[in-house]
Amino acid sequence: xxxxxxxxxxxxxxxxxxxxxxxxxxxxxxxxxxxxxxxxxxxxxxxxxxxxxxxxxxxxxxxxxxxxxxxxxxxxxxxxxxxxxxxxxxxxxxxxxxxxxxxxxxxxxxxxxxxxxxxxxxxxxx
Amino acid sequence: xxxxxxxxxxxxxxxxxxxxxxxxxxxxxxxxxxxxxxxxxxxxxxxxxxxxxxxxxxxxxxxxxxxxxxxxxxxxxxxxxxxxxxxxxxxxxxxxxxxxxxxxxxxxxxxxxxxxxxxxxxxxxxxxxxxxxxxxxxxxxxxxxxxxxxxxxxxxxxxxxxxxxxxxxxxxxxxxxxxxxxxxxxxxxxxxxxxxxxxxxxxxxxxxxxxxxxxxxxxxxxxxxxxxxxxxxxxxxxxxxxxxxx
Numbered sequence: 001x002x003x004x005x006x007x008x009x010x011x012x013x014x015x016x017x018x019x020x021x022x023x024x025x026x027x028x029x030x031x032x033x034x035x036x037x038x039x040x041x042x043x044x045x046x047x048x049x050x051x052x053x054x055x056x057x058x059x060x061x062x063x064x065x066x067x068x069x070x071x072x073x074x075x076x077x078x079x080x081x082x083x084x085x086x087x088x089x090x091x092x093x094x095x096x097x098x099x100x101x102x103x104x105x106x107x108x109x110x111x112x113x114x115x116x117x118x119x120x121x122x123x124x125x126x
Numbered sequence: 127x128x129x130x131x132x133x134x135x136x137x138x139x140x141x142x143x144x145x146x147x148x149x150x151x152x153x154x155x156x157x158x159x160x161x162x163x164x165x166x167x168x169x170x171x172x173x174x175x176x177x178x179x180x181x182x183x184x185x186x187x188x189x190x191x192x193x194x195x196x197x198x199x200x201x202x203x204x205x206x207x208x209x210x211x212x213x214x215x216x217x218x219x220x221x222x223x224x225x226x227x228x229x230x231x232x233x234x235x236x237x238x239x240x241x242x243x244x245x246x247x248x249x250x251x252x253x254x255x256x257x258x259x260x261x262x263x264x265x266x267x268x269x270x271x272x273x274x275x276x277x278x279x280x281x282x283x284x285x286x287x288x289x290x291x292x293x294x295x296x297x298x299x300x301x302x303x304x305x306x307x308x309x310x311x312x313x314x315x316x317x318x319x320x321x322x323x324x325x326x327x328x329x330x331x332x333x334x335x336x337x338x339x340x341x342x343x344x345x346x347x348x349x350x351x352x353x354x355x356x357x358x359x360x361x362x363x364x365x366x367x368x369x370x371x372x
Contacts, residue, residue, distance in 0.1 A: 008153040009153075010151075010153050011148065011151055011153065014148055014151060015148055018144040018147070018148060021140075021144070022137060022140060022141055022144065025136075025137060025140060026133070026137055029133045029136070029137075030130075030133060056154075056161075057153060057154065058153075058154045058155065058156065058157060059153050059154065059155050063266065064165060064176070064177035064178055065175055065176045065177065065178075065264075065265065065266065066169050066175045066176075066177070067175060067264075072169050072170075075165050075166075075169070075177075076157065076162060076165050076166055077156075079157075079165055079177070081154070081157050081158055081161035082161060082164055082165065082168075082177040082178045082180070082181050083158070083160055083161050083164065083181060085178045085181075086178050086181040086182045086186060089178065089182055089268075089270060090182070090189060090190070090193045092270075093193050093196075093197055093270050093353075094193060094196050094197075096197075096357075097196055097197050097199075097200030097201070098200065100200055100201070100204050100360050101200050101203045101204060101207070103364070104203070104204045104207040104208050104363070104364070105207060107207070107208060107364070108207050108208070
């Protein structure tokens, strides 16, 4: 218990993120149902976001928003890095767009073949 | 079998990379050089209290324009893939599908609780979305978050009243007008201030007030409207009725 309490917070977030990436990759590689593959992709995506956020963490830092609690003069020593947060904001939106397009492809394939199993789509097989 | 082994090997190797990465990780004790510049200069230079917003909208504004473009293209792609066809036999197919659904009893109307809750909550959800994107330069949130909240309000509406109709014309008009105004504001930045998407084309205002930080609230309002309408259109496309046989 004490070992876990001593770990830096961002390391825990980093490891959870990397774990999510692995779970997502496993899902994408092993599942045959397209919806499950897309869920795997989303998990990987979320894992990468967690890794990026954890890299921007500064020990004891708070959100990079200047207000009464974090005055301008102290901001440099008290906030986390705003750049990775901004990058993750972009990445979340792009991930959402990609997922939406993948899901609509899945809908189209289901309509054409009445199945969501990737094994049934044999045209691209070699 | 050999495939499974291959997958396991790939995952094990990836895991090895990740363990190497995580084991040599040390938490930052101070900001990076770039982050330090943004935190030190951002408040004076741009007047935005939320420094993430300052980075997203102004310092890396071009990236955000690209992000909005990607979202637009993906919404257009979803629209193209799930378009409603207007051919006659398709319509018959659609009707047959509806009848089959009725027979199976899958097309139940929403319960009274959901309908009443939607009528009560929908205006508040929409108002909250607008609040989030108007205050993007002061508090956590911004155009994308506010847009997502507005789209969740639309989701609510589609769940409670499945036959409600979302005007394609309104969506297209709002989307293109806000996207266009976003680029116009960017070009105004080149003419009147330091560069493309510079927010100092308007006065900085009182630091921490609603109308401050130059053009950031304006840009985030446009982004919020655009994202909200785009995501609503995407949700609308995924509806059962709209995705008739193709």
